[in-house]
Amino acid sequence: MAHLRAAQKEMTRRLLLSTALELFEARGYAGTTVDDIAKAAGTTRVTFYAYFPSRTALMKALFEELDRLLAEREGAADLVTVVRAGQRDGFGIWLTAVSRQWPRIRPYVLAAHEAAAVDPEVRELVEGWFDGVVHDIEAGLDQAGRFDPDSRRTRGFLALAQLDQLGRHWMRHGWRTDPATALGVLTDSWTQLLGDG
Numbered sequence: 428m429a430h431l432r433a434a435q436k437e438m439t440r441r442l443l444l445s446t447a448l449e450l451f452e453a454r455g456y457a458g459t460t461v462d463d464i465a466k467a468a469g470t471t472r473v474t475f476y477a478y479f480p481s482r483t484a485l486m487k488a489l490f491e492e493l494d495r496l497l498a499e500r501e502g503a504a505d506l507v508t509v510v511r512a513g514q515r516d517g518f519g520i521w522l523t524a525v526s527r528q529w530p531r532i533r534p535y536v537l538a539a540h541e542a543a544a545v546d547p548e549v550r551e552l553v554e555g556w557f558d559g560v561v562h563d564i565e566a567g568l569d570q571a572g573r574f575d576p577d578s579r580r581t582r583g584f585l586a587l588a589q590l591d592q593l594g595r596h597w598m599r600h601g602w603r604t605d606p607a608t609a610l611g612v613l614t615d616s617w618t619q620l621l622g623d624g
Contacts, residue, residue: 510567
């Protein structure tokens with residue numbers, strides 16, 4: 428009986444998360460209330476608060492799901508290793524693997540960025556994630572001993588900002604040019620900013 432109750436609780440939690448994600452995508456984070464989420468999930472505000480103390484807490488749970496999805500990247504080494512090697516082919520493989528995740532992570536990323544614009548706690552999460560990726564790039568450059576140490580963080584920031592902007596632009600508008608061309612230009616830029624010669 429306890430196992431059944433735990434399974435039902437998890438199903439309700441998952442339903443609230445998936446419903447919220449759909450509503451955030453359709454109406455935006457700011458335009459979606461706790462009552463909207465509860466009603467669309469076929470439950471009540473009281474039930475919502477039994478699982479999440481706030482809309483922010485629910486967004487944090489969605490952010491954790493996004494983190495798990497990003498960790499499932501197939502066909503590419505981890506970023507520190509790719510940056511340490513500093514080879515154009517490695518950057519291209521890694522960036523292509525990231526771009527293949529965009530359809531799956533699109534609603535999470537757009538909701539997170541919208542929420543970050545109006546919610547300081549979510550903004551802190553998004554900035555912390557961005558900073559963590561920049562740190563990985565910097566660590567790869569440190570391990571390789573490439574470039575002036577004072578420039579490594581800036582190089583990582585610029586490289587990730589390019590990827591982030593291209594990804595969010597695709598998520599809102601689709602490809603405005605041939606994907607291979609766009610990713611090739613981005614790969615060239617990463618090679619120039621981070622590469623070994």
